[in-house]
Amino acid sequence: MAAPVLSIENLRTRFFTKRGVVRAVDGVSFAVTRGQVLGIVGESGSGKSTVGFSIMGLIDPPGRIVGGAIRLDGRDLRQLTPAEWRRVRGRRIAMIFQDPMMTLNPVLRIDTQMIEAITAHERVPRATARDRAREALGRVGIGAPDERLAAYPHELSGGMRQRVAIAIALLHRPEVIIADEPTTALDVTLQGQILAEMQTLARDSGAALVWITHDLSVVAVLANDVCVMYAGKVVEQGTVDNVLDRPLHPYTRGLIASVPSRHPPGRPLPQIPGMMPSLMQLPLGCAFRDRCTRASDTCRSDPPLYSLDERRVRCFHPHVEEDEAASASERAEEAP
Amino acid sequence: MLLFVLRRLLQSIVVLLAVSGLVFAGVYAIGNPVDILISPQADQAEIARTVAALKLDRPLWEQYLAFLQHAATGDLGRSFVFDAPAIGLILERLPATLELAASATLIAVGLGIPLGLWAGIRSGSLAGKAILAGSILGFSLPTFWAGLMLILVFSVELGWLPAGGRGPTQSLFGVPVSFLSWDGLAHLVLPALNLALFKLALVIRLTRAGAREALTQDYVKFARAKGLSEARVIGVHVLKNILIPVVTVVGLEFGSLVAFAVVTETIFAWPGTGKLLIDSIGVLDRPVIVAYLLVAVTLFILINLLVDVLYSILDPRVRMAQAGG
Numbered sequence: 127m128a129a130p131v132l133s134i135e136n137l138r139t140r141f142f143t144k145r146g147v148v149r150a151v152d153g154v155s156f157a158v159t160r161g162q163v164l165g166i167v168g169e170s171g172s173g174k175s176t177v178g179f180s181i182m183g184l185i186d187p188p189g190r191i192v193g194g195a196i197r198l199d200g201r202d203l204r205q206l207t208p209a210e211w212r213r214v215r216g217r218r219i220a221m222i223f224q225d226p227m228m229t230l231n232p233v234l235r236i237d238t239q240m241i242e243a244i245t246a247h248e249r250v251p252r253a254t255a256r257d258r259a260r261e262a263l264g265r266v267g268i269g270a271p272d273e274r275l276a277a278y279p280h281e282l283s284g285g286m287r288q289r290v291a292i293a294i295a296l297l298h299r300p301e302v303i304i305a306d307e308p309t310t311a312l313d314v315t316l317q318g319q320i321l322a323e324m325q326t327l328a329r330d331s332g333a334a335l336v337w338i339t340h341d342l343s344v345v346a347v348l349a350n351d352v353c354v355m356y357a358g359k360v361v362e363q364g365t366v367d368n369v370l371d372r373p374l375h376p377y378t379r380g381l382i383a384s385v386p387s388r389h390p391p392g393r394p395l396p397q398i399p400g401m402m403p404s405l406m407q408l409p410l411g412c413a414f415r416d417r418c419t420r421a422s423d424t425c426r427s428d429p430p431l432y433s434l435d436e437r438r439v440r441c442f443h444p445h446v447e448e449d450e451a452a453s454a455s456e457r458a459e460e461a462p
Numbered sequence: 463m464l465l466f467v468l469r470r471l472l473q474s475i476v477v478l479l480a481v482s483g484l485v486f487a488g489v490y491a492i493g494n495p496v497d498i499l500i501s502p503q504a505d506q507a508e509i510a511r512t513v514a515a516l517k518l519d520r521p522l523w524e525q526y527l528a529f530l531q532h533a534a535t536g537d538l539g540r541s542f543v544f545d546a547p548a549i550g551l552i553l554e555r556l557p558a559t560l561e562l563a564a565s566a567t568l569i570a571v572g573l574g575i576p577l578g579l580w581a582g583i584r585s586g587s588l589a590g591k592a593i594l595a596g597s598i599l600g601f602s603l604p605t606f607w608a609g610l611m612l613i614l615v616f617s618v619e620l621g622w623l624p625a626g627g628r629g630p631t632q633s634l635f636g637v638p639v640s641f642l643s644w645d646g647l648a649h650l651v652l653p654a655l656n657l658a659l660f661k662l663a664l665v666i667r668l669t670r671a672g673a674r675e676a677l678t679q680d681y682v683k684f685a686r687a688k689g690l691s692e693a694r695v696i697g698v699h700v701l702k703n704i705l706i707p708v709v710t711v712v713g714l715e716f717g718s719l720v721a722f723a724v725v726t727e728t729i730f731a732w733p734g735t736g737k738l739l740i741d742s743i744g745v746l747d748r749p750v751i752v753a754y755l756l757v758a759v760t761l762f763i764l765i766n767l768l769v770d771v772l773y774s775i776l777d778p779r780v781r782m783a784q785a786g787g
Contacts, residue, residue, distance in 0.1 A: 179683075182686075187586075212690075215686065223683070228680035229681055229683075232703070233776070233777060246690045294688060
């Protein structure tokens with residue numbers, strides 16, 4: 127297997143607010159190789175977006191990365207000076223945001239916003255930069271690019287704006303693209319189109335794609351690997367085939383069961399009871415304990431992330447065959 | 463756009479009419495100027511003659527109609543005191559007031575935007591908090607007191623700057639201005655600063671609030687994600703969004719600067735329209751008061767119009783709405 131272009135090791139990001147410390151990301155590790163797609167799945171507040179912003183070095187105070195390493199081609203970005211990290215952003219790692227209505231500056235024309243993205247990293251004449259911006263718009267399927275370049279964001283539709291944002295992200299052929307729910311705010315028909323386009327664009331440019339989403343069906347069609355996050359921690363991590371077909375963690379199972387399309391019509395949709403605890407006052411032990419049907423007294427201590435059935439899982443009571451279950455829970459207790 | 467401007471001009475005529483009626487009635491109610499204008503020794507016949515000459519014996523509505531008739535030809539009446547056209551008196555002093563107000567605006571914007579940006583971006587730092595505290599002072603100190611303190615410190619104690627008057631003026635395109643000579647500039651600094659104080663505080667707070675809001679917006683994060691330098695993120699992405707409310711407020715407040723100049727001009731003996739107004743109110747010089755207020759209202763209307771036009775240049779979304787409807 128090729129060396130990963132991006133690997134995250136034990137990343138910990140916290141927000142030091144007046145009301146307490148929020149452990150938004152608590153010991154997350156993963157790796158992506160070129161041309162691969164990693165899905166990060168979780169509910170709102172699970173810390174999945176914070177992972178993305180941590181990789182970009184864009185955690186605003188009172189937030190701070192307090193531990194771990196973010197390695198791009200082996201080099202830890204956290205050791206870089208702010209100016210060096212800035213040169214990585216947009217050039218080697220690009221990010222696409224959730225809401226296309228908000229990501230483009232409303233008072234600047236599209237060409238301004240595209241050209242500045244080019245000249246931030248390369249010394250090229252304005253005309254050359256403009257030509258490249260036009261080409262980039264063509265690549266993401268925007269017709270009449272000259273007209274669009276002269277337009278303001280509000281003159282474009284939501285799907286068009288997201289395409290502009292994608293075009294901007296692809297300008298420097300980055301090694302890693304982080305997509306933070308880029309299709310959530312779009313119409314269903316557009317979602318499919320953008321998904322397919324992103325997949326081709328990433329494959330063609332050989333970029334590694336980190337796709338952050340709450341939508342399991344997106345991960346199912348798009349990703350090779352998946353990380354399921356809950357309350358700042360990875361609870362299950364492995365290939366999409368393993369995790370989605372045979373989920374081990376009760377939370378993953380709950381997520382999959384609540385996808386409407388997988389469910390026979392006319393019957394009430396199963397839900398995961400309760401809601402995620404506040405990240406400021408996480409209970410001791412497993413954070414999912416209070417919502418879990420399989421929870422026991424063991425769950426009052428922290429479950430470790432350990433290998434089981436070709437993936438990693440953080441649970442004392444994973445959904446395995448009964449004879450395996452006993453040994454699995456033994457293994458979990460033995461793990462550090 | 464042209465239609466929009468025309469419609470606004472028509473509306474302004476109605477506003478001017480309404481204001482002139484109100485002011486006319488209001489000034490009439492204050493008191494009888496004859497009691498002040500004529501020496502106490504004057505006899506009954508003399509008073510009657512003066513009253514008749516000033517047409518003060520006519521009923522109010524008749525005086526108002528006569529005023530309107532003259533106003534339509536640009537004549538806003540003659541000053542009782544100076545025996546000169548009121549509008550001429552005002553226009554003669556208007557450049558002094560406008561120069562003062564423009565200088566104050568320049569100070570408010572030139573200092574207020576950088577200070578406000580600093581306070582907004584580094585809102586937790588000591589400097590940021592100090593700027594915010596300073597802006598609260600700027601809001602709460604009464605203009606006249608701040609003016610007196612400025613004179614006390616810079617003129618009386620330190621002796622750096624003159625305490626009052628306008629100093630020498632140079633002619634720029636036929637308009638007398640002070641800022642072209644050092645002495646004139648020295649005379650301008652204190653009153654302009656005094657007048658700017660309140661607006662400076664306003665601009666600081668507006669900019670600070672705008673910066674804080676803009677910094678949390680996705681487009682700022684996206685701009686950073688593109689790898690733009692901090693200078694470009696703040697100087698272009700944040701600033702251009704902040705400028706919209708700042709221009710609106712500063713523009714609209716320019717009119718009130720001209721009006722507030724009354725206090726500052728009185729303290730610094732600045733020979734502008736504000737001082738003229740105070741003097742005229744003192745002697746109930748009705749035509750000057752009415753003319754001043756009409757000129758002030760006209761200024762307000764023109765400024766509002768200008769701000770609307772500027773606004774549409776700054777905010778492309780407004781431009782489109784106007785083109786559409």
